[in-house]
Amino acid sequence: MGHSSDFDPAEAARLALEHSHQEGALLPILHALQGRFGWIAPEAVAWVAERLNLSRAEVHGVVSFYHDFRDHPAGRQVIKVCQAEACQARGARHVTAQLEERLGVKLGQTAPDRSLTLEPVYCLGLCGNGPAALVDGRPYADLSGRGLARCLKGVGR
Amino acid sequence: MTSDDIIKVVIDSKLRGRGGAGFPAGRKWSFVPKDSPKPRYVCVNADESEPGTFKDRYIMERDPHQLIEGTAIACKSINAHAAYIYVRGELGLAAVRVQQALDECYAAGILGKNVMGSGYALDIYLHRGAGAYICGEETALLESLEGKKGQPRLKPPFPAVEGLFACPTVINNVETLAAVGPIIQNGAAWWTGLSRTEAEGGTKLIGVSGHVARPGVYELPGGLTLREIIFEVAGGMRNPDRKLKAVVPGGTSCPILLPHELDTAYDFDAIKKVGSMMGTGCPAVIEEGTCIVRLLKRIERFYAHESCGQCTPCREGGDWLFKIISRIEAGQGSMADIDKIESVASKIEGHTICAFGEALSWPARSYLKKFREEFVEHVKQKRCPYGPIPVAPVALSGVVA
Ligand SMILES: Cc1cc2nc3c(=O)[nH]c(=O)nc-3n(C[C@H](O)[C@H](O)[C@H](O)COP(=O)(O)O)c2cc1C
Ligand code: FES
Numbered sequence: 001m002g003h004s005s006d007f008d009p010a011e012a013a014r015l016a017l018e019h020s021h022q023e024g025a026l027l028p029i030l031h032a033l034q035g036r037f038g039w040i041a042p043e044a045v046a047w048v049a050e051r052l053n054l055s056r057a058e059v060h061g062v063v064s065f066y067h068d069f070r071d072h073p074a075g076r077q078v079i080k081v082c083q084a085e086a087c088q089a090r091g092a093r094h095v096t097a098q099l100e101e102r103l104g105v106k107l108g109q110t111a112p113d114r115s116l117t118l119e120p121v122y123c124l125g126l127c128g129n130g131p132a133a134l135v136d137g138r139p140y141a142d143l144s145g146r147g148l149a150r151c152l153k154g155v156g157r
Numbered sequence: 158m159t160s161d162d163i164i165k166v167v168i169d170s171k172l173r174g175r176g177g178a179g180f181p182a183g184r185k186w187s188f189v190p191k192d193s194p195k196p197r198y199v200c201v202n203a204d205e206s207e208p209g210t211f212k213d214r215y216i217m218e219r220d221p222h223q224l225i226e227g228t229a230i231a232c233k234s235i236n237a238h239a240a241y242i243y244v245r246g247e248l249g250l251a252a253v254r255v256q257q258a259l260d261e262c263y264a265a266g267i268l269g270k271n272v273m274g275s276g277y278a279l280d281i282y283l284h285r286g287a288g289a290y291i292c293g294e295e296t297a298l299l300e301s302l303e304g305k306k307g308q309p310r311l312k313p314p315f316p317a318v319e320g321l322f323a324c325p326t327v328i329n330n331v332e333t334l335a336a337v338g339p340i341i342q343n344g345a346a347w348w349t350g351l352s353r354t355e356a357e358g359g360t361k362l363i364g365v366s367g368h369v370a371r372p373g374v375y376e377l378p379g380g381l382t383l384r385e386i387i388f389e390v391a392g393g394m395r396n397p398d399r400k401l402k403a404v405v406p407g408g409t410s411c412p413i414l415l416p417h418e419l420d421t422a423y424d425f426d427a428i429k430k431v432g433s434m435m436g437t438g439c440p441a442v443i444e445e446g447t448c449i450v451r452l453l454k455r456i457e458r459f460y461a462h463e464s465c466g467q468c469t470p471c472r473e474g475g476d477w478l479f480k481i482i483s484r485i486e487a488g489q490g491s492m493a494d495i496d497k498i499e500s501v502a503s504k505i506e507g508h509t510i511c512a513f514g515e516a517l518s519w520p521a522r523s524y525l526k527k528f529r530e531e532f533v534e535h536v537k538q539k540r541c542p543y544g545p546i547p548v549a550p551v552a553l554s555g556v557v558a
Contacts, residue, residue, distance in 0.1 A: 023304075023322060026305075065307065066287035085441055085456070086209050086441055089366070124247055125213075125247075139249075139250060
């Protein structure tokens with residue numbers, strides 16, 4: 001993802017500019033900030049609230065409502081592995097165990113060196129060729145077959 | 158074509174919404190008040206996130222232009238000059254492809270201030286979701302587009318009258334809109350003629366998943382039976398030694414079907430006769446050897462996690478269901494727990510602002526009704542009769558549920 005996790009108001013202002021004319025700008029701005037900094041820090045919440053004339057509680061409410069917005073930093077790479085039905089029918093549980101072993105983190109955890117986070121996700125719309133996962137947003141399918149090696153390569157292992 | 162002409166063709170085509178509820182698309186468009194002085198909007202529901210549903214992603218990745226064409230026609234039919242495509246956060250590739258297609262349309266003068274020289278202005282914006290299943294519910298989607306928490310609104314007012322930014326709004330599913338271009342081009346009769354049954358027109362994308370030989374997305378004439386879809390189109394069971402045990406007909410919220418219930422036409426009305434729904438049109442096939450209690454536990458874990466938290470029966474009840482079912486699955490449940498599933502689920506259904514309450518309670522009630530003995534066996538044997546939670550199942554034969 002190539003983000004640093006320290007909030008920088010000047011950088012934030014540059015990112016937000018593109019959305020400032022738009023109605024309903026909160027989500028696009030949060031997406032942009034998270035894309036750049038990797039998470040939505042408390043300073044970022046305050047900064048956005050001020051800028052959009054919202055209360056901090058409103059911004060915090062939105063950040064905590066949407067699962068994609070993080071209120072603490074994740075690993076530099078984020079791997080989301082599908083735990084939903086169609087992937088279960090094609091070996092998701094075994095694949096998850098393999099990923100946990102190869103990556104050295106448990107599902108739902110971030111590696112101590114913050115190199116990566118492994119998370120569950122429920123259906124990626126790849127049900128026809130699961131088990132499926134996303135590595136920093138890039139989809140990988142067929143993880144009980146050849147896809148696993150490709151996915152691990154995507155993670156740099 | 159005038160707005161009314163467009164709406165008439167779409168009504169005549171009997172095109173029904175592909176987002177789950179099957180509402181006739183042309184009629185929905187006709188509800189937008191003609192005399193409203195406010196701007197109007199079209200919102201494309203591309204939040205596809207019901208587990209096991211994977212048809213909209215396919216359209217957006219493979220043919221985004223067809224979606225844009227249908228969206229533009231829908232805009233014209235209600236005199237809207239702006240549309241939003243709300244793409245689920247996880248569908249990154251779909252979002253990239255739709256944005257590329259939008260950019261191409263702007264460059265070619267198909268979108269923008271003067272659409273193809275007609276003097277009609279139309280902007281289509283792509284908007285990314287942020288990982289909340291509930292934003293697929295149409296009024297939650299509107300809240301989210303406005304930059305708020307995705308919590309569904311009470312209806313009425315209906316979006317056709319008061320939708321996005323309190324203006325008249327039409328919300329349609331990706332697949333619904335993708336069908337509109339060809340319908341306008343070839344006429345309503347062409348579309349209805351593609352279907353095998355009279356009641357509903359056209360073709361449907363069917364996404365078959367689970368324990369079948371050839372899972373995938375198929376475009377099929379309306380009115381095929383689930384048996385035909387599973388055994389003829391998708392090649393039957395993946396492991397021929399295992400019989401079909403059940404089918405989840407259209408996303409995890411739909412009541413489950415047994416093998417003898419697969420001979421009705423797989424369309425919105427016929428499937429209701431066997432007590433279920435076509436939903437999103439994506440059936441998941443389940444083979445013998447799969448633990449129904451475990452399946453239900455996973456489904457309820459998902460719904461409990463995704464409740465938006467507004468309505469107490471859904472927020473609390475979902476979690477209770479998950480805990481009770483987990484207890485039973487682990488062999489620590491009692492007979493009273495089994496009855497509690499029904500009692501809790503029946504108190505959620507019909508008592509919430511949006512249909513999420515039904516999505517949560519229908520699987521619980523139907524799995525219990527059709528597979529009660531499996532729940533009882535868990536309690537009697539004080540363990541899962543299918544063995545402990547598998548740690549390293551054999552990927553190829555795939556007994557993993
Ligand atoms: C909990 C819940 C989730 C929903 N998720 C979706 C979805 O992901 N995609 C979708 O098109 N419709 C979804 N719907 C249905 C929408 O509310 C709405 O009926 C649909 O988008 C209308 O489009 P259509 O008439 O073209 O089907 C959902 C409904 C509920 C209650
Ligand atoms: S169930 Fe895993 S991608 Fe749909």
